[in-house]
Amino acid sequence: MVTRRGFLAAGCCAACSTPAFGALAASGKAKPGLSTFAYDRVRLGPGKMQDQLAHQHRLFMGLDDDRLLKPFRQRAGLPAPGADMGGWYDDSADFHIDVNDWSTANWHGYIPGHSFGQYVSGLSRYVAITGDPATREKVRGLVTKYADTISPRFFAGYTLPAYTYDKIVIGLIDAYRYAGIKEAGPALDKVTDAVLPVLPEKALTREERRQRPYASEAEIWDEPYTLPENLFLAWELGLGERYKDLALRYMQDAALFDPLARGQSPLAGKHAYSHVNALNSAIQAWYATGDEKYLKAARNGFDFVVRQSFATGGWGPNEELVGPDDTETLLKSLTETHRTFETPCGAYGHFKIARSLLQITKDPRYGDSMERVLYNTILGAKDTTPKGETFYYSDYSDTASKFYRDELWPCCSGTFIQLAADYGISAYLRDGARLYVNLYVPSTLKASVGDLPVSLRQDTRYPLEPTTEIAVDPARAGRFSLMLRVPAWAGAGSRILVNGQPAGVAARPGTFVELDRVWWPGDKVRLLFDMAPRLEPLNAAHPEVVALMTGPLALFPLGHGEVKLTRAQWLSARQQGAEWRAGNVAFKPFMAIGDETYRLYGRLV
Secondary structure, X not given: OOOXXXXXXXXXXXXXXXXXXXXXXXXXXXXXXXXXXXXXHEEEOXXXXXHHHHHHHHHHHOOOHXXXXXXXXXXXXXXXXXXXXXXXXXXXXXXXXXXXXXXXXXXXXOOOOOOHHHHHHHHHHHHHHHOOHHHHHHHHHXXXXXXXXXXXXXXXXXXXXXXXXXXXXXXXXXXXXXXXXXXXXXHHHHHHHHHHXXXXXXXXXXXXHHOOOOOOHHHHHOOHHHHHHHHHHHHXXXXXXXXXXXXHHOOOHHHHHHHHHOOOOOOOOOEHHHHHHHHHHHHHHHHHHOOHHHHHHHHHHHHHHHHOOOOOOOOOXXXXXXXXXXXXXXXXXXXXXXXXXXXXXXXXXXXXXXXXXXXXXXXXXXXXXXXXXXXXOXXXXXXXXXXXXXXXXXXXXXXXXXXXXXXXXXXXXXXXXXXXXXXXXXXXEEEOOEXXXXXXXXXXXXXXXOOEEEEEEEEEOOOOOOEEEEEEEEOOOEEEEEEEEEOOOOOOOOEEEEOOEEOOOOOOOOEEEEEEEEEOOOXXXXXXXXXXXXXXXXXXXXXXXXXXXXXXXXXXEEOOOOOEEOHHHHHOOEEEOOEEEXXXXXXXXXXXXXXXXXXXXXXXX
C-alpha cells in the first residue's frame, strides 16, 4: 500500500542516494538536472486534457476586450465601454465583509481586474503551443490597450495590490516570452512603478499586517510573499536588474523559508494555495542565488503538504493548511465542509512545484504526485462558463457533489487556463540523450537527440485501462534512452515490452526505468501496470477511514449512505464499464462523476 507516509520515506531515501539535486553553473546560479521541452514540442491527443485546453482557449478568445479592460479603464478615469464581467472582477463599491457575520458578505467587486494577467498568460502559452496568429493578436491587443490604462490611480485604495500585481506580472512576462509582444516589457516597468508606492517594505505575514492600520479585513489577505517567483523570471528574461532586487526583498525568509529549511513547519493555519505557490518562489531563489536553503525549504515544504493531503492528492480544506501533528482536521472536514480543495489554483501551484522538484532531483515520486492530482482533482472540474461560473472547490465530504462557486470570475478562473496550457510541458522532460516520460497521456513529442529527430506518440486510455503504448519514431536508426516512470504503487505484475517482447529490464516501482538501445522507426513500447485495488487510510491516526485506490485513481463511492465494508469486500472491487463495483456499492473516478452525489472515504470494518 503506497501512502503519503511512503512518499515521504521514498523522498528520504532519494535524498540519501542522490549525489546532487542539480548543478551550479559557472555564474554561480543553480541549474536543474532535467529540462522541460518548449511548449510547441508537445501536442495533446484526444482526451480530457485536450478538451479542457480547447474549452479554455475558446472561452477567453470569445470575451470582448472592452469587458476585460473595463475595470482598468474605470479606475484610470478613462472611457470604459463594454458590459461588466461581474463577480470579483468588476470595479464596484459593493464589496463588503463582516468577520462577525460572514452571511452578510457581498463579494461583487472584491478584486477588480485581478485575473486579467492570468488570462493573458494562458492565451500566451497557447500561442507558444500552436503559433496561432489570431490568439497572438488577441494578446497583443490586450497588452497594448492595458498599457494605456496604467497609472498609480489603479492601485489607490486597492484592497490586494500585491495579489493583483503578481498576476499582471506573469501575464506581461508570458506575453513577452511566448507571444513575442515586446510592448509587454515597457508595460511591466510602468505597472511596477505604479504599484511600488503601495507595496510594503517586505513580505509581511498576516499577523504583521494586522498590526498596521487597515480599513478592511480583506487588506490583511494580501500576498506579497508570492511575488518573488515571477519577479525572478522577469529578471531572468533580461527585463531589468531591479526585478531580482524586488524578488529578494519579498522573500519571506524568517517566517517561512528559514523554518522550512530547518525541517520545521510554519504552515498551520496558513492560506493553502498561496503558501504552496510561494514554494515556487523558493525554487526561483535557488536558481538565482544557488543558496541551498531555498531548495531545502521547497523540498521540505512540499513534503509537509503531501503529508496532510487527501487520497486524491488535494489539500487545504477551507483553504487552510494544518500542522504536522494535526491528525483531526482532515477527518472533521469530511462532515463539516464542502470546501475541500481549491482545485484549479491548487493543482496549478502543485504542478509547478512538483515539476520543478522533479527537474532538480530526477525523483519520480514527484511525477507520481502530479498524476494523482491530475486524475483525481482538475480533470474532474466542471467547465468554466462564458458567464464566469467557475469550478473552485473539489468536495470530498461525506455528502459531496460538484458545484460552482457562488461568485463569478473568482481566482480559479485564471489558474485554470494556465494549468491546461501547461499539461504538455509536464508530460516529458530530457537530460541530454535521455528522454523522460513523466505522464502517460495521449500526446505527441517532437524532439531531437543530437542531430537525430525523434517523435514519441502515446495512444492510451490510462489510467482507466492499465496500459499505455508509446510509438518511438526516430528519423533513422539511432541510440538514445527512454526513461519511463514506474509509479511507486505499481504491483509486481507490471511489465515493459518493446515490439511485443520483454524489454529485459524490470518495471521496478518508484523508479525511472531506462531503455537504452538503438531505436528504429516504428518501434513500440508497451507498459502494462499491475493496478490491483488497494486501500489508503486518511492518516495514521484513523486507519479505519479509507479510500479505495487503483493505480493513481481514487474511486469515489456513489450515493448518500455511509460505506462500511470489510477489507476483503473493499478489495473485491472490479471495473464494470464506466464504474467499479464492490458488492452493491458503485464507485467512479472523480473525472467520471457528473451530477451524482458521492463521497471519498468509507469505513473499514
